[in-house]
Amino acid sequence: MTGTSLITARERALAVLGGEPDDATLRRYLHGIPGVDAVGLEQRAAGLGTRSIKTASKAWALDRIISLIDLTTLEGADTPGKVRSLAAKALNPDPADATTPRVAAVCVYGDMVPSAVDALGAAHGDPDDGLISVAAVATAFPSGRASLEIKLADTAEAVAAGADEIDMVIDRGAFLAGRYGLVFDQIAAVKEACRRADGTSASLKVILETGELVTYDNVRRASWLSILAGGDFIKTSTGKVPSAATLPVTLLMLEVVRDWHLATGQRIGVKPAGGIRTSKDAIKYLVTVAETVGEEWLVPHLFRFGASSLLNDVLLQRQKLATSHYSGPDYVTID
Amino acid sequence: MNFLEYAPAPESTAILNLREQYGLFIDGEFVDGRGEPFQTISPATEARIASISNANGADVSDAVAAARRAYDRTWSRMSGRDRGKYLFRIARLVQERARELAVAESLDNGKPIKESRDVDVPLVAAWFFYYAGWADKLDHAGLGANPRALGVAAQVIPWNFPLLMLAWKIAPALAAGNTVVLKPAETTPLTALIFADILQQADLPPGVVNIVTGAGDTGAALVAHEGVDKVAFTGSTAVGRAIAKQIAGTEKKVTLELGGKAANIVFDDAPIDQAIEGIVNGIFFNQGHVCCAGSRLLVQESIHDEVVDRLKARLSTLRLGDPLDKNTDIGAINSREQLDRIRELSDIGVAEGAERWSAPCEIPENGFWYAPTIFTGVQTSSRIARDEIFGPVLSVLTFRTPAEAVAKANNTPYGLSAGIWTDKGSRILAVADQLRAGVIWANTFNRFDPASPFGGYKESGYGREGGRHGLAAYLAPATGVDRAAAAAPKAKSATKGSKR
Numbered sequence: 001m002t003g004t005s006l007i008t009a010r011e012r013a014l015a016v017l018g019g020e021p022d023d024a025t026l027r028r029y030l031h032g033i034p035g036v037d038a039v040g041l042e043q044r045a046a047g048l049g050t051r052s053i054k055t056a057s058k059a060w061a062l063d064r065i066i067s068l069i070d071l072t073t074l075e076g077a078d079t080p081g082k083v084r085s086l087a088a089k090a091l092n093p094d095p096a097d098a099t100t101p102r103v104a105a106v107c108v109y110g111d112m113v114p115s116a117v118d119a120l121g122a123a124h125g126d127p128d129d130g131l132i133s134v135a136a137v138a139t140a141f142p143s144g145r146a147s148l149e150i151k152l153a154d155t156a157e158a159v160a161a162g163a164d165e166i167d168m169v170i171d172r173g174a175f176l177a178g179r180y181g182l183v184f185d186q187i188a189a190v191k192e193a194c195r196r197a198d199g200t201s202a203s204l205k206v207i208l209e210t211g212e213l214v215t216y217d218n219v220r221r222a223s224w225l226s227i228l229a230g231g232d233f234i235k236t237s238t239g240k241v242p243s244a245a246t247l248p249v250t251l252l253m254l255e256v257v258r259d260w261h262l263a264t265g266q267r268i269g270v271k272p273a274g275g276i277r278t279s280k281d282a283i284k285y286l287v288t289v290a291e292t293v294g295e296e297w298l299v300p301h302l303f304r305f306g307a308s309s310l311l312n313d314v315l316l317q318r319q320k321l322a323t324s325h326y327s328g329p330d331y332v333t334i335d
Numbered sequence: 336m337n338f339l340e341y342a343p344a345p346e347s348t349a350i351l352n353l354r355e356q357y358g359l360f361i362d363g364e365f366v367d368g369r370g371e372p373f374q375t376i377s378p379a380t381e382a383r384i385a386s387i388s389n390a391n392g393a394d395v396s397d398a399v400a401a402a403r404r405a406y407d408r409t410w411s412r413m414s415g416r417d418r419g420k421y422l423f424r425i426a427r428l429v430q431e432r433a434r435e436l437a438v439a440e441s442l443d444n445g446k447p448i449k450e451s452r453d454v455d456v457p458l459v460a461a462w463f464f465y466y467a468g469w470a471d472k473l474d475h476a477g478l479g480a481n482p483r484a485l486g487v488a489a490q491v492i493p494w495n496f497p498l499l500m501l502a503w504k505i506a507p508a509l510a511a512g513n514t515v516v517l518k519p520a521e522t523t524p525l526t527a528l529i530f531a532d533i534l535q536q537a538d539l540p541p542g543v544v545n546i547v548t549g550a551g552d553t554g555a556a557l558v559a560h561e562g563v564d565k566v567a568f569t570g571s572t573a574v575g576r577a578i579a580k581q582i583a584g585t586e587k588k589v590t591l592e593l594g595g596k597a598a599n600i601v602f603d604d605a606p607i608d609q610a611i612e613g614i615v616n617g618i619f620f621n622q623g624h625v626c627c628a629g630s631r632l633l634v635q636e637s638i639h640d641e642v643v644d645r646l647k648a649r650l651s652t653l654r655l656g657d658p659l660d661k662n663t664d665i666g667a668i669n670s671r672e673q674l675d676r677i678r679e680l681s682d683i684g685v686a687e688g689a690e691r692w693s694a695p696c697e698i699p700e701n702g703f704w705y706a707p708t709i710f711t712g713v714q715t716s717s718r719i720a721r722d723e724i725f726g727p728v729l730s731v732l733t734f735r736t737p738a739e740a741v742a743k744a745n746n747t748p749y750g751l752s753a754g755i756w757t758d759k760g761s762r763i764l765a766v767a768d769q770l771r772a773g774v775i776w777a778n779t780f781n782r783f784d785p786a787s788p789f790g791g792y793k794e795s796g797y798g799r800e801g802g803r804h805g806l807a808a809y810l811a812p813a814t815g816v817d818r819a820a821a822a823a824p825k826a827k828s829a830t831k832g833s834k835r
Contacts, residue, residue, distance in 0.1 A: 034604070034606055034607040034608075034758070035604075035606045035758040036608070036609070037609035039609075039778070039779065040606065040609030040610075040612055040613060040779065041609060043612070043779075044608075044612050050449060051661075051662055052344035052661035053341060053344075054342050054343070054344045056342045057338065057340075057342040060336050060338060061338065255608050290339050291339070291652050295337070295338045298338065
């Protein structure tokens with residue numbers, strides 16, 4: 001998984017913006033994007049949420065959800081043992097059913113990357129090839145309140161340890177203060193820090209922390225800003241603030257990704273994270289992706305779920321489809 | 336597999352307990368009509384649903400007589416509070432039987448189950464709840480103290496929202512103390528007859544609501560009947576005009592809810608993704624069988640191409656098919672007659688030089704269907720920009736300035752509704768102020784609420800339905816006699832007060 005190279009991203013940004021990505025130019029551009037009507041957006045998301053996905057479609061959806069999960073543990077109490085357990089679950093989500101697909105990635109703190117790489121062993125690799133990536137949160141996750149040097153060191157260390165994907169946070173304070181140039185430069189610098197010695201690059205997911213941006217207009221601007229600065233993915237949330245991924249916010253980000261694709265031909269990924277716990281909810285996201293950007297987006301390098309408890313609910317639903325009765329929490333493993 | 340080809344998710348019809356044949360609902364009972372019965376069919380399959388009685392002139396007279404008796408003996412003497420109790424009871428029964436009503440509506444009308452389930456039936460319940468609350472508060476309806484009911488109301492409703500239009504008519508009439516004879520549309524009588532069953536369940540006094548089924552001649556006999564005090568009609572402008580002529584010179588009060596050719600105005604600063612949704616909802620909701628549909632899209636010339644491209648992309652995702660499938664967005668056209676009219680006007684559009692584009696959807700073999708269609712390059716002089724098509728056909732026109740938008744929007748014999756899309760609040764207010772339309776939506780479209788009055792200017796009719804204004808259509812100010820009668824109990828209560 002190599003992201004677009006920094007040079008191309010910057011050149012593209014200059015072409016789209018028509019100038020250097022400083023505060024004034026970015027402000028002119030981002031504030032020129034059409035606004036978002038909150039009522040209309042939420043109404044559309046609710047409408048997509050009423051799709052009824054049954055039988056064969058449901059079976060396909062459940063398997064696809066599993067293969068799009070970034071199985072996540074982001075606790076202060078994480079240990080190498082906990083990460084090994086998570087990796088084992090990622091490799092073999094349902095020990096009773098070998099046909100169960102693997103998840104896309106395990107997502108851990110930077111210092112746990114070596115443990116995750118170890119635990120995955122030969123299965124570590126590109127999820128598009130049926131392997132499992134290691135994603136690391138970086139840049140002083142979750143607050144992002146640290147100097148750029150520390151953020152870059154955080155990123156470089158995770159990449160050096162074998163992380164394939166970096167989940168960075170934007171500086172929400174700078175964004176809300178209108179310092180779009182600063183946010184742009186930081187994302188671009190982190191993108192540069194994702195480069196490996198051999199010239200390849202870890203994929204960069206940019207976390208907007210939509211719960212702290214509050215308005216849909218802000219989310220739309222932050223999405224454009226992150227993509228312009230070179231993000232490979234835009235991600236809703238850290239999962240560490242009360243308001244995490246919602247369907248309207250994800251729909252809005254998908255609309256940005258669709259418009260960017262129309263404008264440049266480049267495909268950007270979207271990752272809703274935090275708060276998606278049930279199969280029923282996750283299916284609504286699949287529907288929203290398919291009906292907004294097209295179902296070709298439902299692949300690991302273009303769409304992910306950041307979740308921990310979602311996997312077990314999907315496994316229970318999967319067992320129910322196979323046996324036509326519900327089992328219980330003791331029939332799926334804890335990780 | 337192709338995920339977007341969602342597996343079928345049909346709503347089961349097992350919940351329906353349909354009869355082989357339905358009679359007229361007169362004086363609290365189902366009775367056979369004296370006319371030749373007719374069949375109601377599902378427009379999605381053309382399969383027969385049930386045999387429906389046909390009311391002739393004598394049946395209509397029976398119904399009006401029953402309504403008069405109920406008015407004189409029961410309903411006009413009942414307190415507002417007690418009338419309200421019946422209306423609350425009806426509202427709750429509609430909620431309890433919501434699924435059954437939604438399935439019946441989609442079956443008989445052809446509209447998608449997601450609309451009958453999420454829009455029509457919940458609004459029906461809301462309408463009864465809303466007017467139930469008014470029944471004992473008529474002093475505050477704006478006509479002074481102790482307004483009086485009009486008497487027997489003759490109500491004729493269309494086929495596009497069969498049960499919802501019934502609720503719009505019956506709820507305020509009963510709350511105000513009138514009794515009712517209602518004629519549902521010929522192609523969609525089913526839910527009105529299930530509603531009659533609900534009235535029996537609610538133990539509504541016999542004759543307060545009577546339902547006579549039949550075609551245009553039944554409606555004409557009802558409207559012309561001399562025992563009727565009030566006529567309320569929703570339907571085409573041609574029929575509305577005939578009704579206005581027919582009752583001219585009589586004592587009958589009348590409200591008419593007729594056609595429309597609404598402008599949906601999209602300014603270049605509109606929230607574009609939501610505007611696209613609003614355009615789609617404005618014209619393709621209920622297959623465009625909506626009198627207030629946003630059938631003329633007025634888009635600022637600078638964003639015309641972008642809007643049309645986005646619109647086409649969005650329309651390509653709409654799912655046309657089985658109305659009972661929970662994932663269906665576009666259902667069946669209600670009748671062959673209506674389908675023919677849509678086709679005829681569309682062909683005229685092409686002949687006049689407009690460019691036709693239809694969403695690529697597979698049309699089922701049986702039934703009546705029309706793919707969502709947009710016409711670009713439409714001029715204000717085109718028939719498709721002037722005539723109400725009443726189908727899933729959108730005419731796209733452009734404008735350059737707000738003044739031009741307003742002028743074009745108002746340049747129609749109709750004036751039922753309009754839409755404005757812009758991020759600028761002051762522009763919404765300024766433009767809304769100049770539009771000659773009864774309902775104006777800003778950054779939304781086709782939203783209904785029982786508290787909001789609805790009605791038209793010019794050839795879209797007169798009178799208002801919904802809200803306090805809708806109540807006034809079924810009331811008259813107290814006469815001297817009423818006031819004298821009302822004064823007596825008031826004097827009593829004053830005496831009581833002085834004792835305290």
